[in-house]
Amino acid sequence: MTLIRRSLDFLYAASGVLAALCLIAILGLIVAQMVARWTGEIFPGAANYAGYAMAAASFLAFANALNHSAHIRVSILLNAVQSGPKRLLEIWCFGLGALIAWYFTYYAYWFVYWSWKFNEISQAQDAIKLWIPQSVMVVGGAILAIALTDNLLSVLFRGHHRMTRASLDENMAE
Numbered sequence: 001m002t003l004i005r006r007s008l009d010f011l012y013a014a015s016g017v018l019a020a021l022c023l024i025a026i027l028g029l030i031v032a033q034m035v036a037r038w039t040g041e042i043f044p045g046a047a048n049y050a051g052y053a054m055a056a057a058s059f060l061a062f063a064n065a066l067n068h069s070a071h072i073r074v075s076i077l078l079n080a081v082q083s084g085p086k087r088l089l090e091i092w093c094f095g096l097g098a099l100i101a102w103y104f105t106y107y108a109y110w111f112v113y114w115s116w117k118f119n120e121i122s123q124a125q126d127a128i129k130l131w132i133p134q135s136v137m138v139v140g141g142a143i144l145a146i147a148l149t150d151n152l153l154s155v156l157f158r159g160h161h162r163m164t165r166a167s168l169d170e171n172m173a174e
Contacts, residue, residue, distance in 0.1 A: 008150055015143050016064030022057035026050045045126025052133035059140025063147035069163045090161060094152035101145035108138045 029050045036043040078086055116131035151161045 008146070011143060012063045012067050012147060015060045015062075015140065019057045019061035019064065022053045022060065025053045026057070029053065045122075045124060045128070048122060048124045048126045048128070052128075052136075055133065056136040056140070059137050060143070062140055062144040066144065066147050066151070067163055087155065087159060090155045091152065094148055094155055094161065098145060098148035098152050101141060101148050105138060105141040105145050108134075108141050112138050 029046050033043045033046040033050075036046075078089055081089065112131050112134045115134055116129075120130045122128045122130055151163065154160065154162045
């Protein structure tokens, strides 16, 4: 069981690192586009690539953000109720969230599949095959679905979720 736990924690951390790398790629693309503009050159598709990297960063960061309590969560109600109803509410929230995330991932997969099947390409200057940037959406959605399911199972079998407080929140409270 500890191998599964370590593997899941590694998956969540790795997706967070990849999201951070996407943000660095956005910075690099913007700087490269600025330099190209200053030198009179053209960097075709730079804005599109930055957009793809932003979408990738968002989807890849979801699971890591969830496990560090960085998502917006209405905890006023959860903190106001006693432990019994609180556990039921958390089961309902994580269950519904996991169901929606798996539903999204399933249909996102088919969306990417048909983009690949029809060989769709971007209408912009980059003319990239759209299934390539779209596939990151499926991967990020699946990792989020796994994280929500992981937290649901933790609430069901251990009585508490696996989300930890973000260190920024702890520093701000002092």
